[in-house]
Amino acid sequence: MSLTSLLIFSGAMLLLAITPGPGFFATIARALTSGMKESAIVVFGIVIGDIIFLLFAIYGLSAVAEKIHWLFLLIKYFGAAYLIYLGWRLWSSDPNIVEIESTKEISQRTSFFTGLFITLGNPKVIFFYVAFLPTFMNLEKLSGVDVLAISSVVAIVLGSTLLFYGYTAVRAKKALNSKHSQKTLNRISGATMIGIGTVLAVKA
Known part of the structure; x- marks a missing residue:
């Protein structure tokens, strides 16, 4: 594979990464409710x-x-239910009674x-790569170093783009410190998570 x-x-990955999708919305939602560290983990x-x-x-x-589509289907519905549950908790939570230290590990x-369920819940991602990669390289001739380089590109480009979105959301959040603003952010983030879970569940 050439440089x-x-x-x-x-x-091409950068263009795809900057396009808002479920990962984008989940990253923003987590950044608004839990901060940059938890957003980075997403x-x-x-x-x-x-x-x-x-x-x-x-x-x-x-x-x-x-052949193991049934397994991805289980992951998809479990992940969807999980995201909807998290969204409901965010929607109904009182920002004044959240104890960050006691929930840090769970968070x-x-x-x-x-983050993992958002991707694994959509097995079409693998077919996207199957169609996408051959336009840039011959998959049958990739060496171990090539695979490492491609994986690094995906990790760096996708990761840095989403981290930038999360950082931007955290910066914006600092201007909204009132109880009402925090409650609104929780509800927006909760609705976003519920929406992602619902789309994940019904998406063909």
Whole structure:
């Protein structure tokens, strides 16, 4: 794989990453309610999910993914229910009674699985990579170093883009410190999470 191909692929990934989708909305929602650290963990989960599907595509495992479609279907509905549950908790929570220190560990675990489920709940991602990658490189001739480079591009481009969105949301949140504003943010974020979960559940 040539450096030119990798750079072109990086540019294409950037264009895809900046397009708002479920990962974008989940990152923003988590940033508004829990801060940059938890938002970054959501992004980490999203990136891990993308890399899993990327490797499936590179190693020609799309047929395997089709055969275990039932497993992805279970993940999809479990993830959807999980996101809807989180959204309801955000919607109904009182910002004055949230004890951040006592919920820190749960929050981080929740953030990671939120990001992971968003990607793994949509097995079409693997078929996207199957169709997308061959336009830039010959998948049959990729070396281990090439696979590492491609995975790094996905992680860096997707991760940094979503982190930027999260950082922007956190900066905007600082201007909204009143109880009413925090309650509104919680409801907006909760509605967003419920919406993501609902779309994930009904999406064909």
